[in-house]
Amino acid sequence: MKHILPxxxxxxxxxxxxxCGNTTQKEATDCNLRQKPNxxxxxxxxxxxxxxxxxxxxxxxxxNIDRLAGQGAQFTNAYATSSxxxxxxxxxxxxMYPWRQENTGIAPGNSELIIDTACVTLADxxxxxxxxxxxxxxxxxxxxxxxxxxxxxLIRPNxxxxxxxYEYIIPATVDxxxxxxxxxxxxxxxxxxDPITVSYxxxxxxxxTGLENPELVTLKPSQGHNNTIINGIPRIGWMTGGKAALxxxxxxxxxxxxxxxxxIINHQDRxxxxxxxxQDVHVPRVPHPRFAGKSGMGTRGDVILQLDxxxxxxxxxLDSLHLADNTIFVFCxxxxxxxxxxxxxxxxxxxxxxxxxxxxxxxxxSAYEAGTRIPFIVRWPLGIQxxxxxxxxxxxxxxxxxxxxxNHPLTPDSVAPDSRDRLATLLGKDNNECxxxxxxxxxxxxxxxxxxxWKYIEPSDKPAIEYWTRMExxxxxxxxxxxxxxxxxETNNVAEAHPETVRALSALLEQVKAGKExxxx
Ligand code: NG6
Ligand code: CA
Numbered sequence: 001m002k003h004i005l006p007x008x009x010x011x012x013x014x015x016x017x018x019x020c021g022n023t024t025q026k027e028a029t030d031c032n033l034r035q036k037p038n039x040x041x042x043x044x045x046x047x048x049x050x051x052x053x054x055x056x057x058x059x060x061x062x063x064n065i066d067r068l069a070g071q072g073a074q075f076t077n078a079y080a081t082s083s084x085x086x087x088x089x090x091x092x093x094x095x096m097y098p099w100r101q102e103n104t105g106i107a108p109g110n111s112e113l114i115i116d117t118a119c120v121t122l123a124d125x126x127x128x129x130x131x132x133x134x135x136x137x138x139x140x141x142x143x144x145x146x147x148x149x150x151x152x153x154l155i156r157p158n159x160x161x162x163x164x165x166y167e168y169i170i171p172a173t174v175d176x177x178x179x180x181x182x183x184x185x186x187x188x189x190x191x192x193x194d195p196i197t198v199s200y201x202x203x204x205x206x207x208x209t210g211l212e213n214p215e216l217v218t219l220k221p222s223q224g225h226n227n228t229i230i231n232g233i234p235r236i237g238w239m240t241g242g243k244a245a246l247x248x249x250x251x252x253x254x255x256x257x258x259x260x261x262x263x264i265i266n267h268q269d270r271x272x273x274x275x276x277x278x279q280d281v282h283v284p285r286v287p288h289p290r291f292a293g294k295s296g297m298g299t300r301g302d303v304i305l306q307l308d309x310x311x312x313x314x315x316x317x318l319d320s321l322h323l324a325d326n327t328i329f330v331f332c333x334x335x336x337x338x339x340x341x342x343x344x345x346x347x348x349x350x351x352x353x354x355x356x357x358x359x360x361x362x363x364x365x366s367a368y369e370a371g372t373r374i375p376f377i378v379r380w381p382l383g384i385q386x387x388x389x390x391x392x393x394x395x396x397x398x399x400x401x402x403x404x405x406x407n408h409p410l411t412p413d414s415v416a417p418d419s420r421d422r423l424a425t426l427l428g429k430d431n432n433e434c435x436x437x438x439x440x441x442x443x444x445x446x447x448x449x450x451x452x453x454w455k456y457i458e459p460s461d462k463p464a465i466e467y468w469t470r471m472e473x474x475x476x477x478x479x480x481x482x483x484x485x486x487x488x489x490e491t492n493n494v495a496e497a498h499p500e501t502v503r504a505l506s507a508l509l510e511q512v513k514a515g516k517e518x519x520x521x
Contacts (some may be wrong), residue, residue, distance in 0.1 A: 036129065036271040036406065037380060038327040040264075040314060041398075043092075043275075044307055045085060045138055045173075045282035046364055048337025048356030049375050051304055059354040060301055064312030065377070068331055072379025073389040073428030079450075080335050081396045082441040083364055083371030085140050085173065088334040088395065089277070090114065093121050093141070093162075095399035095416025099441050100515075108200040109172035109237050110149045111142035113157045120415045122399045123163025126273035129406050132166075134263045135159045137256040138277030139169040143182065151178055151187050151196040151242065158185040164275070168259040170252070174279045174286075175342065177239035179230040179246050181255070189245040196242035203227070205240020219284055220344040223468035233284045233343075249286035252279050253303075257310045261317045268321045276314070277334075280307040283341040298350035300339070325381040328402075332395065333374040338364035338469055361490045365466045367442035367457050367474030368490050378426060387428045392450060394438035397422040417515060439512050446475035449509045453485035456495075456505035479506065 049055050052062045054069040055076075081091035086107045087098030094115055098104035103114050115121060123133045144155045149171070159167040168183045178198050181188040187196065197204045208216050210226035211234075218232030228238045231249050247255070260276050280303040287294075287302035291309070295301025311331060318324040337356035339347045341364070362368030376393065378384060400419035403410050410416050424430075437451035444462035448455060460475040474480075479502050481495040495502050 035326070036131070037383065038271050038323060039126065039131075039273045039402070040318070040327055040329045041273070041275050042311065042314065042329070042331050043089070043138075043277050044331070044333045045277065045279060046335060046337055046341070047281050047304070047307065047333035047375060048358070048363070048370065049333075049360070049373055050355045050358035051281070051337060052375055054377075055375055056358065057354060059297060059352055060295055060304055062304065062308040064308045064315060065331060065375075068311060068315065068329060068379050069377045071381065071386055072329070072377055073384050073387050073426075075376035075378070075389045075391075075393055077390055078332070078374055078376030078393045079372045079395065079438055079440055080333065080374050081372070081394060081439075083335045083366055084443055085138075085282075085334045086114070087441060089141055091396045091418075092398055093123065093275075094119050095122065095396065095410075095419030097396065097418045097439065097441070097512075099445050099447070100418075107140055107142050107172055109176040109178055110198045110200060111172070112144055112146040112149070113162070114142045115162050117157050117161045119162065121163045122402070122416075123159075123273060123275065125163075125399070125403055125406075125408055125416075126271075127163050127165070129271075129408055131271045131273045132267045133164045133273045134166040134168075134260075134275065135164045136166075136168050136260045136263065136274065136276045137170060138173065138279050138282075139167075140172050140277070143171055149198070151180070151182075151198060152190070152192070154185045155182065156185060158182070160184060166263060168256070170247075170256075170277075170279060173282055174249065174252065175225060175233075175235055175283050177228055177230065177235050177237040178242060179235065179239070180242055181245075181247060187242060187245050190242055191244045194241050194243055196239060196245070198237060198239045200237045203238045205238070207238075207240050209238070210234025221342055222340055222344045223342045225283075225342045233286070249284065250288050252286075253288060253306045253310055257313050260314060264314070264317050264323070265321065268323060278307055278310055280304070280310070281337075283343050283345070285343075285345055285347070296350075297352055297354060298346045300345065300347040301350070301354070328378065328380040328383070330376075330378050330398070332376040336360075336362070336364045336366065336370045336372060336374065338471065340469060342468065359489050361472065362474050363469070363471050365443040365469065365471050365473055367440065367446050367448045368472060369455075369484065369488065371442055371474065372440040378428070380427070384428045389425065389428050391425045391430060392436055392438055393422060393425050394440075396438075398426070401426045418512075437508060439509065442473050442475060444473055444475065446473070447509060447513075448474070449505050449512070450484065451505060451508065453483050454501055454505060455482045455484045455490070456480070456502060456509065458506065458509060481505070
């Protein structure tokens with residue numbers, strides 16, 4: 001595969017001669033480093049491909065994300081590895097399918113760090129290439145050792161043990177305790193005289209819970225979410241202590257956006273990799289007052305506006321520092337959208353004709369298209385011509401593709417074992433590989449594989465419906481085969497009419513499970 005690459009990817013001497021003139025070795029190295037593109041990887045939570053005006057939404061306007069899309073490659077066939085957050089993010093950062101490891105289901109707020117510190121992560125790769133790296137915002141991959149995180153000491157291992165120089169993170173999700181930020185292994189703003197206790201088994205301390213004190217709740221649950229009440233919102237899990245460190249839900253977007261901006265400003269002179277996870281648009285959806293009521297669609301719409309503002313702030317920061325041209329800005333979601341995800345926030349009643357899933361079946365949790373098909377935008381003015389990218393792309397392949405861009409070898413084979421070099425696709429070019437395939441996972445680990453126009457969902461006897469969201473998980477005891485180019489809504493299972501395609505895709509999926517992708521041509 002041939003790419004047109006910037007100067008610094010030429011053999012070192014050539015790049016230095018061409019780009020950096022007559023300089024000392026150190027100056028030359030610095031100069032060479034400076035030419036590497038910065039990476040901003042901004043991953044939204046539970047955002048649907050139908051939630052953005054650049055993807056056809058008409059009831060809501062997302063001007064900043066639209067502008068990003070208009071200046072870059074806007075993918076129309078991009079997929080997350082999984083239909084929930086923890087495994088999806090695990091796949092991105094490790095380049096390994098999460099279903100190869102046991103503890104990659106939706107992580108509680110006191111989960112151990114589920115990425116092995118021996119793993120060479122995407123952040124490690126950038127670090128080895130001279131980048132400064134940061135994880136800011138939603139994390140949801142656990143922290144600390146097995147047996148329950150202790151939030152009162154320096155939490156190790158943290159993201160700094162897997163390649164990040166700086167972290168300012170929400171440990172899990174905004175609906176899970178503890179409701180605090182962690183900065184470089186320590187709870188930000190913690191008063192040592194008011195230690196935090198967290199449990200996911202039983203009530204700890206005396207703070208009211210949604211179950212016992214429903215009268216204290218300002219946002220009622222529709223399912224679960226009836227443990228400790230923080231800021232009027234009942235969460236998943238129990239906590240007590242750490243009062244001074246508790247976040248204010250209305251300010252989370254402002255806080256993490258300002259941390260991300262500071263990181264960019266403070267590291268503008270060297271290449272950086274910023275991995276930023278927004279809490280928007282996950283439940284509980286709590287917009288800042290300046291966005292509240294602005295979408296006419298209730299809080300789910302309001303936090304989409306808040307998310308768009310966040311993207312705009314990062315774009316302005318890059319512009320003001322003249323960094324935008326040589327920054328690869330990826331914007332995507334971690335999994336598909338969900339309307340009622342456990343709080344009575346009237347998201348369904350106020351949709352007003354808006355379609356977060358577009359015309360796709362299922363949603364978050366599902367093996368059907370709306371489970372993993374995501375908005376995915378890559379802007380890099382120096383390296384990408386604005387385009388609509390229709391090629392199939394999976395987030396699992398980001399790692400090897402960016403490694404290819406940096407000419408960084410992925411050795412030994414245990415490094416990013418499932419990630420393949422799709423750099424041409426990532427840069428908006430057509431690679432004409434019609435036999436390319438991608439693999440996705442639903443909530444109950446049923447796998448599906450897409451190749452060309454065909455999508456095969458393996459048979460599974462796991463539950464077929466997520467009862468509280470009424471979401472179809474997409475698995476069935478029978479094999480399913482859809483021609484998604486003519487039947488994108490997956491209404492017609494044609495497995496019986498095409499037994500040879502079912503056999504071929506099922507065999508390919510078995511090869512992938514056996515870890516033989518790099519041998520598959
Ligand atoms: C579910 C939660 C849901 C959300 C999800 C994780 C209930 C009823 N539902 O168990 O609200 O937190 O887990 O979402 O508790 S994710 O996007 O982080 O994967
Ligand atoms: Ca999510």
